[in-house]
Amino acid sequence: DAGITQSPRHKVTETGTPVTLRCHQTENHRYMYWYRQDPGHGLRLIHYSYGVKDTDKGEVSDGYSVSRSKTEDFLLTLESATSSQTSVYFCATSTMSYEQYFGPGTRLTVT
Amino acid sequence: KNEVEQSPQNLTAQEGEFITINCSYSVGISALHWLQQHPGGGIVSLFMLSSGKKKHGRLIATINIQEKHSSLHITASHPRDSAVYICAVSSPQGGSEKLVFGKGTKLTVNP
Numbered sequence: 001d002a003g004i005t006q007s008p009r010h011k012v013t014e015t016g017t018p019v020t021l022r023c024h025q026t027e028n029h030r031y032m033y034w035y036r037q038d039p040g041h042g043l044r045l046i047h048y049s050y051g052v053k054d055t056d057k058g059e060v061s062d063g064y065s066v067s068r069s070k071t072e073d074f075l076l077t078l079e080s081a082t083s084s085q086t087s088v089y090f091c092a093t094s095t096m097s098y099e100q101y102f103g104p105g106t107r108l109t110v111t
Numbered sequence: 112k113n114e115v116e117q118s119p120q121n122l123t124a125q126e127g128e129f130i131t132i133n134c135s136y137s138v139g140i141s142a143l144h145w146l147q148q149h150p151g152g153g154i155v156s157l158f159m160l161s162s163g164k165k166k167h168g169r170l171i172a173t174i175n176i177q178e179k180h181s182s183l184h185i186t187a188s189h190p191r192d193s194a195v196y197i198c199a200v201s202s203p204q205g206g207s208e209k210l211v212f213g214k215g216t217k218l219t220v221n222p
Contacts, residue, residue: 043197048209102156105154
């Protein structure tokens, strides 16, 4: 295991509220990723980071922002949560070898 | 059309059976990944391969780069193999490696 934790593990929030999910790694991996997993869609990339303060958008980035102020932490923020953002969110890390290590996931429900 | 297609979507087997899950892709890749996800659980990387074949215990993964096809085989299947198996490809885009995922194959092994 690459020592990846996600917090919170479960969250229920109301439409329109801001939400921040945290991914923390202890392996000093350069690359970090946020995915969402939905039935019928598989895993889809939201945002990724290739270094401190270096981030870029994935295929489903609308409504999400990220920040990485230090190597070990990658934050995903939903500025104003919507019901369509109800999902399971996975963080992952990788090194230059490109094998990815996944966190345990965060189940987010927006009511 | 999805860039990564898996078949079958669902597979039920009896304990001891030989199982094959297939993955086809349409893009140029750096590597192909097989991942395992148990119900309610996290995602674990089983294999990363760019050519030939890899074996780990009862699991074997093969890839044919010319045909853009990979297979995951499970020999002497066991109920604990019941999980969703996900194929993903590493595809270089804009100077960084990103994963594109198939939708997964849900395997149920009955005792």
